[in-house]
Amino acid sequence: MKVGWGDERTDFVSSYLARHDLDEWEARFSPYDEELYCAVLDRVTSADIVIEIGAGDLRLALRLAQHVQRVYAVEVNPLLVARALEEIGLSLPRNLAVICANALDFPIPAGVTVGVLLMRHCRHFGHYFDRLQAVGCRWLLTNARWKYGLEAIDLKAPRTPFAELTEGWYACRCGAVGYVGMGSCPDLGPVEVEDCPACRPEGAGDWTAA
Numbered sequence: 001m002k003v004g005w006g007d008e009r010t011d012f013v014s015s016y017l018a019r020h021d022l023d024e025w026e027a028r029f030s031p032y033d034e035e036l037y038c039a040v041l042d043r044v045t046s047a048d049i050v051i052e053i054g055a056g057d058l059r060l061a062l063r064l065a066q067h068v069q070r071v072y073a074v075e076v077n078p079l080l081v082a083r084a085l086e087e088i089g090l091s092l093p094r095n096l097a098v099i100c101a102n103a104l105d106f107p108i109p110a111g112v113t114v115g116v117l118l119m120r121h122c123r124h125f126g127h128y129f130d131r132l133q134a135v136g137c138r139w140l141l142t143n144a145r146w147k148y149g150l151e152a153i154d155l156k157a158p159r160t161p162f163a164e165l166t167e168g169w170y171a172c173r174c175g176a177v178g179y180v181g182m183g184s185c186p187d188l189g190p191v192e193v194e195d196c197p198a199c200r201p202e203g204a205g206d207w208t209a210a
């Protein structure tokens, strides 16, 4: 399975990236390790309906389909999807719907209970967060905010206005993370916030990345 586009024409690739509002890193397929996949599988149940955003070569989607009610695997790269489907052939499970589309505008199906976003270079975290929340999805399993490990975000949990936070780590619905204050609470877990400086266009970049 080829993972990049070294073998394809550069002009095609750049128009593909521009058409889909992706930068090169965000659009690259790069599989994660077994530990991360097991952490995802540990968090789902047989009742869940899962959407995997950026499903790559479907390796995780196939495993998820063995554990949950239904999986929607959305992958923007048609070359990757075509190669994966060719390899899987007629063994494609009935409860796995493979969708070759841009997840930024693909409608999230009603009933989805878990979103999986394994994409450390994701530039659209807030967009996915808001759209999953809007359809009533409960969990977002992701490595996109902190860039390591797996974070299980409860999309239904209340969020603290950023302005009320005086000291400590925070993680925002827009995808920004950082620390507020003088550093006296370094060991406390992050507070889930909204309306952080990075949420506002004029404040973009005005936050301390962890």
Ligand SMILES: C[S@@+](CC[C@H](N)C(=O)[O-])C[C@H]1O[C@@H](n2cnc3c(N)ncnc32)[C@H](O)[C@@H]1O
Binding pocket: 022, 026, 027, 028, 029, 030, 031, 032, 053, 054, 055, 056, 057, 059, 060, 074, 075, 076, 077, 080, 101, 102, 103, 104, 118, 119, 120
């Ligand atoms: C880092 S790879 C991870 C693949 C898979 N989740 C895994 O862990 O094996 C990220 C994948 O997301 C896809 N992707 C990025 N942006 C996307 C979008 N807007 N819609 C659908 N797929 C996207 C890329 O093409 C790439 O295959």
